[in-house]
Amino acid sequence: MKLIVGLGNIGREYEHTRHNVGFQAIDNIARKYHTAIDKDKFGGKFTKIKINDEDIILLKPQKYINLSGDVLINYVNYFKIPIDDILIICDDLDLPVGKYKLKQKGSSGGHNGLKNIEHNLKTNEYKRLKIGISNDKNADTKDYVLGKIPLDEANKIKEIIDIVPDIFNDYLNMSFDNLMNKYNRK
Numbered sequence: 001m002k003l004i005v006g007l008g009n010i011g012r013e014y015e016h017t018r019h020n021v022g023f024q025a026i027d028n029i030a031r032k033y034h035t036a037i038d039k040d041k042f043g044g045k046f047t048k049i050k051i052n053d054e055d056i057i058l059l060k061p062q063k064y065i066n067l068s069g070d071v072l073i074n075y076v077n078y079f080k081i082p083i084d085d086i087l088i089i090c091d092d093l094d095l096p097v098g099k100y101k102l103k104q105k106g107s108s109g110g111h112n113g114l115k116n117i118e119h120n121l122k123t124n125e126y127k128r129l130k131i132g133i134s135n136d137k138n139a140d141t142k143d144y145v146l147g148k149i150p151l152d153e154a155n156k157i158k159e160i161i162d163i164v165p166d167i168f169n170d171y172l173n174m175s176f177d178n179l180m181n182k183y184n185r186k
Contacts, residue, residue, distance in 0.1 A: 042074035069120035095132025
């Protein structure tokens with residue numbers, strides 16, 4: 001069983017913000033597989049799909065992003081999901097808008113959602129797909145990540161969101177090293 005988690009903040013006021021690109025990505029995967037993330041369990045909205053005889057949970061934690069790990073750990077424990085079978089999709093301030101990066105492990109990079117996941121999993125060795133939102137050094141970080149995305153940036157992010165289902169499909173069918181070699185942009 002695999003667990004794919006899109007990070008974001010709950011509430012309509014956060015829907016089109018930089019911090020919610022993980023929610024957008026996971027919703028796009030669900031659309032491709034003709035399902036909705038509409039079941040409630042352990043403080044998260046989820047759906048379970050079966051691909052190649054493997055169960056896959058698509059999860060959107062329903063606590064604020066900095067508490068994402070508190071929700072994720074309940075799924076990990078209940079469904080007995082190995083850390084190696086977890087993929088987190090989130091925003092990244094250190095990547096320019098229009099770029100993304102797959103990583104097998106690493107630091108949180110200051111991302112509070114990833115910090116909470118690392119705290120709950122007791123490791124930073126989990127896979128992630130980081131979607132670039134850039135960083136405006138002239139703005140307060142909290143205001144920036146929770147601010148609405150300008151149209152030109154939103155279009156670049158949508159291009160990435162549109163290929164996330166392909167990345168997900170390949171994630172299920174190839175080694176993570178090969179996945180990184182195929183998709184990581186320099």
